[in-house]
Each structure stands twice: as structure tokens, then as C-alpha cells.
Amino acid sequence: xxxxxxxxxxxxxxxxxxxxxxxxFLLRLSSGDPAATLAGPDxxxxxxxxxxxxxxxxxxxxxxxxxxxxxxxxxxxxxxYILHAPIAQLIGESLGNTVLLAAGALLLAVLGGGVLGYLxxxxxxxxVQNVLGALTSLGVAVPTYVTGVLLILVFxxxxxxxxxxxxxxxxxxxxxxxxxxLMPAVALSLPTGATLARFLAASLRHTLDQDFVxxxxxxxxxxxRLMTAHVVPNALPPVTTVLGIQIxxxxxxxxxxxxxxxWPGIGQLLLQAVTGRDxxxxxxxxxxxxxxxxxxxxxxxxxxxxxxxxxxxERA
Amino acid sequence: MIALKPRATAVAAAAAALMLAAGCTSAVNQQGDTGGTxxxxxxxxxxxxxxxxxxxLMSQNNPNFSLTRTVFNSLIQYDHKTLEPQxxxxxxxxxxxxxxxxxxxxxxxxxxxxxxxxxxxxxxxDLEIIQRAEVAxxxxxxxxxxxxxxxxxxxxxxxTFKRAMSNTLDLFLMxxxxxxxxxxxxxxxxxxxxxGPFKVEKYTPGQGFTLKRNDQYWDSGKxxxxxxxxxxxxxxxSMLSSLKSGQSELALDLAPLDATTIKNDPAYKLVESxxxxxxxxxxxxxxxPLLGDKKVRQAISYAIDRDRILAQVYGxxxxxxxxxxxxxxxxxxxxxxxxxxxxxxxxxxxxxxAGAAGKTVNVYYDSGFGPNNGMAEIIQFDLTAAGLKPNLxxxxxxxxxxxxRSGGFDGMFVTAHGFGQIGPATLLGGAFPFNFTxxxxxxxxxxxxxxxxxxxxxxxxPDAQTLAQVNDFLLDxxxxxDLVTSTHTYATSSKxxxxxxxxxxxxxxxxxxxxx
Numbered sequence: 001x002x003x004x005x006x007x008x009x010x011x012x013x014x015x016x017x018x019x020x021x022x023x024x025f026l027l028r029l030s031s032g033d034p035a036a037t038l039a040g041p042d043x044x045x046x047x048x049x050x051x052x053x054x055x056x057x058x059x060x061x062x063x064x065x066x067x068x069x070x071x072x073x074x075x076x077x078x079x080x081y082i083l084h085a086p087i088a089q090l091i092g093e094s095l096g097n098t099v100l101l102a103a104g105a106l107l108l109a110v111l112g113g114g115v116l117g118y119l120x121x122x123x124x125x126x127x128v129q130n131v132l133g134a135l136t137s138l139g140v141a142v143p144t145y146v147t148g149v150l151l152i153l154v155f156x157x158x159x160x161x162x163x164x165x166x167x168x169x170x171x172x173x174x175x176x177x178x179x180x181x182l183m184p185a186v187a188l189s190l191p192t193g194a195t196l197a198r199f200l201a202a203s204l205r206h207t208l209d210q211d212f213v214x215x216x217x218x219x220x221x222x223x224x225r226l227m228t229a230h231v232v233p234n235a236l237p238p239v240t241t242v243l244g245i246q247i248x249x250x251x252x253x254x255x256x257x258x259x260x261x262x263w264p265g266i267g268q269l270l271l272q273a274v275t276g277r278d279x280x281x282x283x284x285x286x287x288x289x290x291x292x293x294x295x296x297x298x299x300x301x302x303x304x305x306x307x308x309x310x311x312x313x314e315r316a
Numbered sequence: 317m318i319a320l321k322p323r324a325t326a327v328a329a330a331a332a333a334l335m336l337a338a339g340c341t342s343a344v345n346q347q348g349d350t351g352g353t354x355x356x357x358x359x360x361x362x363x364x365x366x367x368x369x370x371x372x373l374m375s376q377n378n379p380n381f382s383l384t385r386t387v388f389n390s391l392i393q394y395d396h397k398t399l400e401p402q403x404x405x406x407x408x409x410x411x412x413x414x415x416x417x418x419x420x421x422x423x424x425x426x427x428x429x430x431x432x433x434x435x436x437x438x439x440x441x442d443l444e445i446i447q448r449a450e451v452a453x454x455x456x457x458x459x460x461x462x463x464x465x466x467x468x469x470x471x472x473x474x475x476t477f478k479r480a481m482s483n484t485l486d487l488f489l490m491x492x493x494x495x496x497x498x499x500x501x502x503x504x505x506x507x508x509x510x511x512g513p514f515k516v517e518k519y520t521p522g523q524g525f526t527l528k529r530n531d532q533y534w535d536s537g538k539x540x541x542x543x544x545x546x547x548x549x550x551x552x553x554s555m556l557s558s559l560k561s562g563q564s565e566l567a568l569d570l571a572p573l574d575a576t577t578i579k580n581d582p583a584y585k586l587v588e589s590x591x592x593x594x595x596x597x598x599x600x601x602x603x604x605p606l607l608g609d610k611k612v613r614q615a616i617s618y619a620i621d622r623d624r625i626l627a628q629v630y631g632x633x634x635x636x637x638x639x640x641x642x643x644x645x646x647x648x649x650x651x652x653x654x655x656x657x658x659x660x661x662x663x664x665x666x667x668x669x670a671g672a673a674g675k676t677v678n679v680y681y682d683s684g685f686g687p688n689n690g691m692a693e694i695i696q697f698d699l700t701a702a703g704l705k706p707n708l709x710x711x712x713x714x715x716x717x718x719x720x721r722s723g724g725f726d727g728m729f730v731t732a733h734g735f736g737q738i739g740p741a742t743l744l745g746g747a748f749p750f751n752f753t754x755x756x757x758x759x760x761x762x763x764x765x766x767x768x769x770x771x772x773x774x775x776x777x778p779d780a781q782t783l784a785q786v787n788d789f790l791l792d793x794x795x796x797x798d799l800v801t802s803t804h805t806y807a808t809s810s811k812x813x814x815x816x817x818x819x820x821x822x823x824x825x826x827x828x829x830x831x832x
Contacts, residue, residue, distance in 0.1 A: 032714035036721045040377050042748045043452040048721065050450035083521035084371060084504045090521060149553060156561040164561040165554055262549040264523040272522055275684060277714040
């Protein structure tokens with residue numbers, strides 16, 4: 001595994017460098033001016049020019065890129081133009097909230113999607129298949145902003161059993177923190193859970209049709225042993241790959257969910273950065289997102305290899 | 317495929333148990349609903365759609381409305397009906413006969429939150445700060461006219477201007493008194509040392525503020541509240557949900573159509589500010605050949621159905637208008653408010669005269685601000701009916717602002733302006749759509765400059781005749797077509813009492829309380 005990780009490292013660095021170039025220059029191609037945003041609509045040209053200078057935006061573009069890259073490499077992510085706080089501090093404050101939300105949603109998605117997918121893949125009853133199929137289709141099709149608003153309407157506004165938004169005390173007070181987490185995590189988990197369920201079901205059906213399963217039955221293997229030792233491990237690798245991709249989508253979906261539930265996470269921070277043309281903050285957040293994707297991909301490969309001995313990381 | 321019996325019941329039960337377990341102690345009940353008579357104590361929870369921008373504290377900027385007057389004070393405030401100045405940190409003021417010199421007597425015993433005494437030297441230092449190039453303020457033009465400042469002891473202050481101006485006092489209304497020693501830290505959001513009723517206990521950029529009562533506040537016995545929280549909730553629907561679920565008591569500037577949903581609900585109050593300082597308008601880049609002809613601009617002004625915008629976009633909050641002034645302004649003229657009525661035939665006729673019928677025009681707007689989308693669609697419909705070919709161009713806020721400032725729209729644009737509620741000179745010289753030196757429409761006119769300067773550099777209030785000339789000029793030239801004078805709204809729980817605001821719409825929470 002170590003050799004595998006060592007081999008992936010140069011490629012990962014090249015991807016990060018290419019991403020940094022794309023992020024920096026594509027962002028500058030978009031119109032909008034952080035200095036104008038900061039100064040407000042009624043400010044004079046003199047004020048906007050002074051602000052632009054203080055932000056270093058009057059330097060040549062490539063110089064700005066090199067300054068940013070040097071900062072990233074040396075661990076200095078800079079200061080947000082709009083929020084005026086060190087970016088490392090802003091990310092630190094928001095990242096924990098997003099990780100909590102994503103972890104909660106992932107847990108619900110894996111549990112819910114796993115159960116539904118298992119049932120869909122193994123139960124032959126047509127009615128059960130239709131109901132579960134419809135449920136998962138609904139989960140994939142209904143956007144998170146619809147489920148989010150509906151959840152708030154029912155549980156926060158009508159019945160007032162859960163808070164409508166905010167992060168609360170977090171997990172420092174588990175009992176209260178979980179209540180703040182529940183609705184956003186459910187809203188965020190639904191598309192991921194439903195997608196996982198459908199992939200797991202398809203993979204289980206495919207695996208159950210394989211010859212080795214018939215051989216196992218013919219040899220008199222117990223059903224539980226057959227499923228846990230043979231069918232599920234063979235069905236899981238494609239699902240974990242999808243899960244890796246879904247984690248990326250989960251982070252994307254977090255932008256919407258965080259906005260609806262006023263959850264102060266990375267999604268909200270990114271939204272604010274992009275709309276305010278807070279170049280430095282946007283660049284840092286996007287580069288971190290790319291790094292997270294790369295790590296998730298590598299972790300997915302490692303998990304696949306652990307589940308299925310036929311997959312060898314050294315040959316991957 | 318082989319059939320296997322499902323054994324998932326236990327897993328499903330576990331998921332349900334998670335939800336049940338979460339319900340042991342209610343996060344909702346913990347927030348503490350109250351009801352009854354007004355009293356001291358309690359924490360007011362405010363939600364607003366955007367984060368406070370400390371860097372723009374010296375200018376009027378909507379996201380700062382919740383913080384500016386809760387943490388800081390100004391020297392004066394204006395009476396909401398007469399615009400007569402009222403004492404705040406200044407207890408008296410006197411203008412010299414030539415209108416150039418202003419002498420303030422400052423309140424004694426005022427302390428900054430860190431315990432340091434507030435003095436005349438602080439006001440001078442703050443005025444020097446507002447003059448700095450990188451500090452944005454709509455009244456910088458007034459500050460730049462200062463010729464001399466002199467403190468006499470701690471409580472006497474004399475300021476001499478190069479010329480007499482009609483709106484001098486607007487500077488002292490708008491400028492919050494910040495501790496000049498920590499001004500840079502204030503603009504950076506790391507220190508908020510003011511003299512106001514609340515101290516900043518915690519600021520998390522992008523998330524909000526926690527304020528606590530200033531026990532040394534100069535207005536003894538106030539404030540009544542123990543504290544205030546300001547939380548950023550970016551979505552208007554989510555702000556409304558927060559209010560309805562009892563998670564907050566005050567939602568600032570809900571989208572108008574969200575706000576109207578609580579109008580008839582006794583559990584809430586929808587309070588409309590009497591400042592009326594938000595005017596929706598259409599601006600034109602007059603350097604674009606089509607829009608350089610004032611007949612085309614007048615035609616567009618006649619073509620737009622203002623009543624429909626007021627009803628369908630603003631939910632009836634406000635009034636239609638053809639001029640930028642709020643009713644409190646000395647330039648407000650009731651007879652001219654409906655100068656431009658919805659008249660499609662007249663619009664068609666003017667377009668024919670100008671040879672503009674059938675021409676294409678781009679309509680830019682900031683799509684991130686809810687009402688703009690509805691307005692743009694109505695304008696598209698109305699212009700089509702009048703015989704133009706409008707082409708809607710939605711932009712993100714930063715892009716829109718950038719183009720607005722640089723005069724970069726190759727067509728017309730839909731947005732809103734303020735400053736119609738105070739001295740007319742401040743709008744003509746400080747609000748970018750109307751600024752006579754450089755404006756968003758790239759409109760240059762010696763006649764306009766002359767009129768605006770006459771209003772600006774008049775000792776005392778500008779005379780009615782000059783203001784009438786300004787109004788006639790604005791109506792005739794139409795480089796800005798004002799549509800609807802709306803206002804900022806405060807959606808509150810019925811528990812919140814004593815809510816007030818300044819003529820700049822800064823929240824004044826000195827007398828605010830939560831009923832128990």
C-alpha cells in the first residue's frame with residue numbers, strides 16, 4: 001500500500017498544480033471586482049482604487065498567482081478580502097461544521113441506502129420492489145432545497161420539534177447538537193442514500209447471478225454465511241467507488257443545505273466568497289476541495305482493495 | 317437469482333431510535349419562549365440575510381444596519397418627521413452666520429466600551445479617518461470640505477468648512493463615533509470599541525455577532541436587554557422559518573413577498589420603517605445611442621407599470637414614485653409623485669418620435685436580490701408592449717456592482733438607491749445614481765451640475781424654488797427613472813417591544829425589550 005501511495009503522490013501534485021492554475025485564471029476571467037464590492041455602490045473611484053491597491057489587485061496577474069501559490073505552499077492562506085479574517089481561521093471555523101454535517105449525512109445515507117439497497121437487491125416480492133424503487137427514485141429526483149424546506153415546514157414551523165436552522169452547540173452538547181444536525185443531515189443524505197441503494201441493489205442482483213453463488217448454495221453454505229462472506233464483499237467495490245463520487249456531490253449539496261438551514265459551514269463560506277468575488281478565499285476553498293477529492297479517490301481505492309482481494313493496489 | 321429473507325427490521329428500528337433519542341431534551345424548548353409584559357433582561361435574537369461588513373462602517377450599508385447604532389453612536393440623530401437634528405453624543409450645536417463654522421458641545425461622561433472617556437479629539441480623529449481615500453462613505457464629499465478642526469477641552473469642538481453647505485449635519489448623522497485608536501482593527505473586524513448600548517462580545521466573520529449590555533452606557537437605565545445576537549441566515553425563507561419556529565424575534569429585510577405572509581398573523585408584527593429610503597429605479601447608460609435620447613428614456617418611464625411592481629414585487633409595501641425623494645425630504649412633492657403613469661400609448665408615440673420602435677435594449681439586474689427578478693420580468697413585459705425588444709441580462713451581485721460603478725452597462729439597469737430621506741444635497745452628491753460629478757448613467761450636464769451645486773452649497777436649507785427646478789430637471793431628463801419608494805422592514809415576534817430605528821434605518825435598541 002505504501003508503494004501505491006508513493007506512486008500516486010506525483011500525479012496528485014500535478015493535478016493540484018493544474019487545478020490551482022485553472023482556479024486562479026478562470027476566476028479572474030469572470031467579471032466582478034472585490035474592491036467595488038467592498039467599497040459599496042456609492043464609493044468614489046479614488047476609494048475603489050485605494051482598496052484595490054491595498055488588496056494587491058493592482059499587481060500583474062501572474063505575480064498575484066505566484067504570491068498566492070507561495071502562500072499555499074508555506075501554509076499561509078492569506079486574509080479574506082470581504083470578511084477580513086485569516087482564511088485559515090475562517091476555514092477552521094467552518095470546516096468542522098461541514099464535516100459534522102457531511103458525516104451525519106453520510107452515516108444516514110450509508111445506513112438508509114444500505115438497508116434499502118439490500119432489500120431491493122435480495123427481495124423478490126414485486127410489490128416490495130416497486131415501493132422501494134419508487135422511494136429511491138423519489139430520493140434521487142427531489143432536490144435537496146425542496147426536501148429541506150419541507151422538513152423545516154413540518155418539524156420546525158408546524159410542530160416546532162426541531163430547530164429550523166443554525167448549528168447550535170455542536171456535539172459539545174450531544175443531545176441538543178444532534179437535534180440541530182438531524183434535519184440538514186436527512187435532507188443532504190436523501191439523494192446520496194437513494195443513489196447508493198440503487199447501485200447496491202443492482203450490484204447485489206448481478207452478484208447473486210454469478211456461478212460461484214450457485215456453487216456455494218450447492219455446497220450447502222448457510223444463507224448468512226453465503227451473503228456476508230461471498231455475495232456482499234463481491235457486490236461492494238462498485239458501490240464504494242460510487243460512494244467516493246457521492247461524497248463529492250455531498251459536499252456540493254452541502255452548499256444548498258447549509259444555506260437553507262443557516263448551517264455555518266464551508267458551503268456558505270464558498271457561496272459568500274464567490275458572490276463577493278473574494279478571490280483568495282474562493283481559490284483556497286476550491287483548491288482544498290480538489291485535494292479532498294484526490295484523497296477520497298485514493299481512500300476509495302484502498303477500501304476496494306481491502307474488501308476484494310482480487311484488486312491489487314500495486315497494479316492499480 | 318436466489319431469494320433471501322430480509323432481516324432489516326432491526327436496522328430500520330435503529331434509525332428511528334436515533335430520532336427518538338434526539339428528542340430527550342428539546343433544542344426548541346431550550347430557546348425559551350416568552351410572553352407577557354415588557355421587562356428588563358433577555359437576549360434579542362436577530363437574523364439577517366448578509367454578514368455585517370465592518371470595513372464599510374463609515375458608510376450607509378444595509379448589512380450593517382443591525383450593528384452601527386447598537387455598538388456605536390453618532391453626534392446627532394434626525395427627527396423622523398421634521399429632519400430637525402436631535403442630540404446624541406452632541407448635546408448642542410451652533411452654525412455661524414456665514415454657515416461655514418459649526419460648533420458642537422459634546423455630552424459629558426460618555427465612555428467607550430473599554431472605559432476610556434470620549435472627547436472632542438476623538439471626533440476630529442474620526443473625521444480625519446473618513447477623509448482617507450480607502451474609507452468608503454457617502455458623506456466623504458462633506459468631510460473633504462473641512463478646512464479646520466479645533467477641540468476646546470474635551471467637550472467643545474469647532475469645525476470650519478471651505479464653503480457653506482446645506483447638508484453639513486448629514487455628516488454627523490452618518491458618521492458613527494468609533495475609537496480612532498483602534499479604527500483599523502474595527503474595519504478589519506477585530507475590535508469594536510464604541511460608545512453604544514451594547515458591546516461586542518464575539519464576532520465570527522460570516523456567521524454573526526454576540527453583543528452584551530453596556531453597563532456604562534451614557535443613557536442611564538438603558539438598554540433594557542441583556543444582550544443581542546445577530547445571525548446570518550442567507551435565505552429569506554429560512555429567516556422567516558427562524559422567526560416562525562421561535563428561534564429568533566427579529567428578521568431584518570425579509571423578501572417583500574415573504575414579509576407579507578405574516579401581515580395578518582397576530583403572533584408577529586411586520587414593521588415598515590418610516591425612513592422610506594429604498595427606491596427601486598431603472599438607470600440608463602446615456603452614452604448608448606438608443607438611450608442617449610431623453611424621449612426614449614421618458615417613453616420607458618411611461619411604459620413601466622409601477623403599480624404592478626408595487627403590488628406584485630413589493631407586496632404593497634411602499635408607494636409608486638417618479639422622483640427619488642421620501643416623504644420626509646424637503647424636495648418631496650406629492651403632486652409630482654405620479655408624474656409618470658402607466659401609459660403605453662404615450663410610450664409608443666415617444667418611441668416612434670425618437671425612431672426607436674422595435675429596437676433591442678439590454679436590461680441588466682442583480683439576480684441575487686429577490687425583488688430585482690420580478691421587477692425585471694415586469695419591465696420586460698412592459699417594454700415589449702411599448703414596442704421595444706428588451707433582452708434581460710441577470711448578473712451576480714459583484715459583477716453588477718462592478719459594471720454599475722464603471723458605467724459598463726450597454727443598456728439599462730434595474731436596482732435600488734437610498735438617500736432620498738435626508739438632505740437633498742446628500743443624494744445629489746453622495747448617491748451614485750445621481751452624483752453630479754460622476755454617476756452610474758454616465759450622465760453629464762452643466763445644467764445639472766449647476767443645480768446640484770446650488771442645492772449642495774447653499775447655507776441652510778435649499779430653497780423650494782431650487783428644489784422644484786431639480787425635480788423638473790430629473791423628470792425631464794430621466795437618466796434615472798424612479799419606480800417605487802419602498803422601505804426596510806422588520807418582521808418581529810409580538811414579544812419584541814420598543815423597537816426603533818434612525819433615519820438611516822440603523823436599529824436603535826435602547827428601549828427594546830422582550831415581553832415575558
